[in-house]
Amino acid sequence: MSLRSLGVELHCRCIQTESRPIGRHIEKVELIPANSHCEETEIIATLKKDGQEVCLDPEAPWVKKVIQRIMANKKR
């Protein structure tokens, strides 16, 4: 049995990130800190409409604002 078959990720999950500001369409956001399998922080947003998972760029100003807005509990 491999680690992968146990659902353990051994690499980065994001290949490309969404460039359009889709903050209003986000249902939830997953933040995955850098770890031994991926040296970059990964941000994966789940969309309200269809539950699609989209990777976001932690460096993008609009992404930082979305996270800040969620943390501040501000309505979208």
Added chain:
Amino acid sequence: MSLRSLGVELHCRCIQTESRPIGRHIEKVELIPANSHCEETEIIATLKKDGQEVCLDPEAPWVKKVIQRIMANKKR
């Protein structure tokens, strides 16, 4: 078939939040913005050790710092 049986949450997921600063033990963090089912932002951390899910207080200074550190891609 109820919405709940489809995995749709109709209420807040967090009952209580972790008060101890457990930043170093976090594998990933889920941010759930306020929505029609829960008027508060919810933060659910998954622990490295056992995959346990723990709710964090979005207002707690140490929680804000953990999120900032992840966004800045700083090693723990």
